[in-house]
Amino acid sequence: MQPSPIVVRGHPLAGGRLPAVCAPLVARDADALEAEARTVAALQPDLLEWRVDFFTGLADAQAVVAAGRRVRAAAQGLPILFTRRSHREGGQSIPIGEAEVAGLYEALASQGLVDLLDWEMSGPEAELARVRALARARGLPLVLSFHDFHRTPDDAALRERFAHAHALGADVAKVAVMPQSLEDVHRLLGATLRASRELPIPVISMAMGELGAVSRVCGGVFGSALTFAVGGAASAPGQMPIADVRAAVAALQRASSG
Numbered sequence: 001m002q003p004s005p006i007v008v009r010g011h012p013l014a015g016g017r018l019p020a021v022c023a024p025l026v027a028r029d030a031d032a033l034e035a036e037a038r039t040v041a042a043l044q045p046d047l048l049e050w051r052v053d054f055f056t057g058l059a060d061a062q063a064v065v066a067a068g069r070r071v072r073a074a075a076q077g078l079p080i081l082f083t084r085r086s087h088r089e090g091g092q093s094i095p096i097g098e099a100e101v102a103g104l105y106e107a108l109a110s111q112g113l114v115d116l117l118d119w120e121m122s123g124p125e126a127e128l129a130r131v132r133a134l135a136r137a138r139g140l141p142l143v144l145s146f147h148d149f150h151r152t153p154d155d156a157a158l159r160e161r162f163a164h165a166h167a168l169g170a171d172v173a174k175v176a177v178m179p180q181s182l183e184d185v186h187r188l189l190g191a192t193l194r195a196s197r198e199l200p201i202p203v204i205s206m207a208m209g210e211l212g213a214v215s216r217v218c219g220g221v222f223g224s225a226l227t228f229a230v231g232g233a234a235s236a237p238g239q240m241p242i243a244d245v246r247a248a249v250a251a252l253q254r255a256s257s258g
């Protein structure tokens, strides 16, 4: 069975080819963010990820919405994945709590400024339920994610992470790990292939750091629906430039489609 692509507002990302290429935006203020969005969009990834935990005006919801408008205008029609990565899972330290973060998601989504939502499945149940309801109400795909910036959980735990995302109501299940060996990278790819076959939703995975870089180009072959690549600045270790990822993915696709 062919792993499924992520569908946003009725259209499969990357025209349905796996993996779609997503470029993060990590600027700290609205001027820099707009400039980053414009520059990165010109490199033609399939979508942008706004990593709002990098935005220093995060505590001011109006400022975040205003910045979101500028990102939307600069994104040249590319879909926008909205992500607050918690400090616990490798993101920046932020001055607001979970309820306020969920409020930001509501503010951005209700203004139509974002197209997909990333939420960490390990967070408190109340906010997860709130963001899930928001995603459903607005018709936005919900990516439920898990990140381990230190190690790669064992096979059973990897399988459980993907399955747990689905059980919690994810439209997309995402797992990012830090490998300590090539065996860890191999296991992550194996777990991805299995999850992509077992679950009825698209899955995303990546092994981070230098050892994991290979997973960012071959992950699609193992069922990962999306890979992150650098347009302006990286948001995680091991990300490669968009052009390099595109070239490698295209070479694999040519070779495997005959």
Ligand SMILES: O=C1C[C@@](O)(C(=O)O)C[C@@H](O)[C@@H]1O
Pocket (backbone or CB within 6 Å): 024, 049, 051, 083, 085, 118, 145, 147, 176, 206, 208, 228, 235, 236, 237, 239
């Ligand atoms: O979760 C992910 C994946 C990621 O951590 C990576 O390793 O490419 C980068 C993050 O920006 C994104 O939210």
